Every structure is written in structure tokens, then in C-alpha cells.
Amino acid sequence: MNKIYNMGFGGSSSGANVIMKNNRRSRKSKTEKFQKSTGSKIGGTGPEKHISEAELEKIRINIRTSNRKRQSKILAITTVFLLLFALIFFYFMF
Numbered sequence: 001m002n003k004i005y006n007m008g009f010g011g012s013s014s015g016a017n018v019i020m021k022n023n024r025r026s027r028k029s030k031t032e033k034f035q036k037s038t039g040s041k042i043g044g045t046g047p048e049k050h051i052s053e054a055e056l057e058k059i060r061i062n063i064r065t066s067n068r069k070r071q072s073k074i075l076a077i078t079t080v081f082l083l084l085f086a087l088i089f090f091y092f093m094f
Contacts, residue, residue: 034040051059
């Protein structure tokens with residue numbers, strides 16, 4: 001008797017995966033697309049700048065102070081709106 005061996009699902013799906021991997025297109029970055037469409041000579045993000053520890057500390061301090069100012073401003077505005085809401089609520093309810 002002749003036996004016929006069929007390829008099961010595992011073989012056919014792995015074969016399809018191999019074909020898909022081999023035919024995969026290369027991905028292009030947004031910079032490459034921009035250069036191609038506009039003819040620009042932009043090349044990446046540019047050279048890396050080395051910053052000293054003192055400058056980094058200054059930047060950290062500036063960020064912290066600006067965040068504190070922003071948080072205090074948000075807190076003040078929120079407090080004012082909540083007080084106004086409470087006053088209006090009590091005015092109309094009682």
C-alpha cells in the first residue's frame with residue numbers, strides 16, 4: 001500500500017512564515033521619507049553635545065522650580081473654582 005503523507009498545519013504555516021519574513025519590506029524612518037519627498041539634506045538629530053554635571057544640575061533646578069510654580073498655579077486655580085462652585089451650590093440649595 002502506498003501511504004500519502006500530507007503536510008499538516010504546522011508545516012504549511014511555518015512555510016508561510018518563512019516566505020513572509022523573506023519578502024518583508026524594509027521600514028523607512030520619517031526622516032528618510034521627508035528627505036525623499038522634499039529633497040532636504042537633513043541628517044538625523046545631529047552631533048551629540050556633552051553637558052557637564054554643573055550644567056545638568058542647573059537644568060534640574062530650573063525644571064524643579066518651574067514644576068513647583070506650575071503646580072502651585074494649578075492648585076490655586078482649582079481651589080478658586082471649587083470655592084466658587086461650593087458658594088453657588090449652597091446659594092441655590094439653601
